[in-house]
Amino acid sequence: MGRNLQIQLNENEAYTQAFHRSNELLFQRMTNPLLFLDIIYRLTPMYSELKKSLKIIHGLMSDIVRERQNYLATNGHATTTGKIGKTFLDTLLTPTNTGKVFSFQDIREEVNTFVLAGVDTTTSAMCYVLYALAKYPQEQQKVFEEMQNIQQSSKLPANVDFNELQKYKYLDLFIKECLRFYTVVPLTGRQTTSSTRIGERVYPAGVTVWINLYGLAHDPHLFEDPDEFRSLRFAEEKSLIAFSYLPFSGGPHICIGRKYALMIMKIMTIKILEQFQLVLADPQENLILMAEMVLKSKNGINLIFKEREKSSIINY
Numbered sequence: 001m002g003r004n005l006q007i008q009l010n011e012n013e014a015y016t017q018a019f020h021r022s023n024e025l026l027f028q029r030m031t032n033p034l035l036f037l038d039i040i041y042r043l044t045p046m047y048s049e050l051k052k053s054l055k056i057i058h059g060l061m062s063d064i065v066r067e068r069q070n071y072l073a074t075n076g077h078a079t080t081t082g083k084i085g086k087t088f089l090d091t092l093l094t095p096t097n098t099g100k101v102f103s104f105q106d107i108r109e110e111v112n113t114f115v116l117a118g119v120d121t122t123t124s125a126m127c128y129v130l131y132a133l134a135k136y137p138q139e140q141q142k143v144f145e146e147m148q149n150i151q152q153s154s155k156l157p158a159n160v161d162f163n164e165l166q167k168y169k170y171l172d173l174f175i176k177e178c179l180r181f182y183t184v185v186p187l188t189g190r191q192t193t194s195s196t197r198i199g200e201r202v203y204p205a206g207v208t209v210w211i212n213l214y215g216l217a218h219d220p221h222l223f224e225d226p227d228e229f230r231s232l233r234f235a236e237e238k239s240l241i242a243f244s245y246l247p248f249s250g251g252p253h254i255c256i257g258r259k260y261a262l263m264i265m266k267i268m269t270i271k272i273l274e275q276f277q278l279v280l281a282d283p284q285e286n287l288i289l290m291a292e293m294v295l296k297s298k299n300g301i302n303l304i305f306k307e308r309e310k311s312s313i314i315n316y
C-alpha cells in the first residue's frame with residue numbers, strides 16, 4: 001500500500017490487538033451454530049467487542065486511504081515507470097481509462113480484504129516454514145545445499161528476482177509441503193446459491209458448507225503417510241487428486257495473492273538461511289496447533305537463529 005505501518009512497534013498496538021481479537025471472535029462465530037442468527041449474536045458481549053475491534057481497524061484503514069488521497073491530490077497520480085509499478089492503493093485511487101472512480105467505501109473494503117487476507121496468512125506460513133527448517137534439520141540442509149549449488153553454477157544478480165527463484169526446485173517442494181503440513185487456513189466455507197449435491201447429500205440453497213482444509217491435507221486417502229513431513233512427496237510421479245491440495249483454496253475464489261505469497265516466502269527463506277541456521281529452542285517441545293482463521297500455535301514458535309560461520313555465508 002506504500003505506507004509503512006510499523007505494526008510491530010507499540011504505536012499500533014491497539015490495531016494489532018483489534019485485528020487478532022476480531023479474528024478470534026469471527027472464528028468463534030463461524031464454528032458455533034448457536035451464534036449463527038444475527039438476532040441472537042447481537043445480544044452477546046462478543047458482538048459489542050467485535051464492533052469495537054472493527055471500528056479500530058476501519059479507523060486505521062480510513063486514515064491510510066485518506067492520507068494517500070490527499071497526497072495524490074497535491075502531488076498528482078504516479079505513473080508506472082520502469083520496473084517499479086504503482087502500489088495497490090494508488091491503483092485503486094487512480095481513475096480508470098473510462099474515468100470510473102471507486103468510492104471511498106469501496107476502496108477501504110478492498111484495502112481491508114487485502115490486509116486481512118494477506119498479512120496474517122503470510123506471517124503464519126512463514127513462521128511454520130522457519131519452524132519446519134528447525135524441526136527437520138535434514139530438510140534445512142537440503143534447502144541450504146541447493147542454495148549453495150545455485151550460487152556456484154550461475155552468476156547471481158544482486159537481488160533474487162522471480163526468474164532466479166525458478167531455480168530453487170527443492171525450496172519450492174519444501175514450501176509446498178510446509179503449506180500442506182501446517183495448513184495455514186484450516187477451514188473455509190461456501191454458501192450454496194441453488195440446490196447442490198455433494199456426494200450422497202443434497203443441500204438446499206442458502207446453506208453454509210464448511211470445508212475442512214486441514215483435514216483434507218491430512219487425509220491418508222489423499223496423501224500417503226500424511227503425518228510425515230516429506231517435501232519429496234510433491235516430486236513423485238503419482239499425480240495429486242484434483243482439489244486435494246488446497247492451501248490457497250480453489251475455484252473462482254482461489255487466493256489472489258498466492259504467487260506473491262510464495263515469492264516473498266522463498267525470498268525470505270533464502271535471505272534468512274544465508275545468514276542463520278535455525279534450531280528449535282527446545283527440541284522436546286511439540287507444537288500445539290489451534291484452528292482459528294489462520295492456524296495458530298498455542299505457545300508460539302520458539303526458535304534460535306544461530307549465526308552461520310563467515311566461511312559458509314553465501315554472498316549474493
Ligand code: HEM
Nearest residue numbers: 117118121122125184185188247248249253255256257261
Ligand atoms: C501463505 C499465504 C497465504 C495463504 C495460505 C492464503 C490462503 C488463502 C485462502 C485459503 C483463500 C480462500 C479463502 C476461501 O476460499 O474461502 C484466500 C483468499 C484470498 N487471499 Fe490469500 N493467502 C495467502 C496470502 C495472500 C496474500 C499475500 C494476499 C494479498 C496480497 C492474499 C489475498 C487474498 C484475497 C484478496 C483473497 C480473497 C479472494 C476471493 O475471495 O476472491 N492472500 N487466501
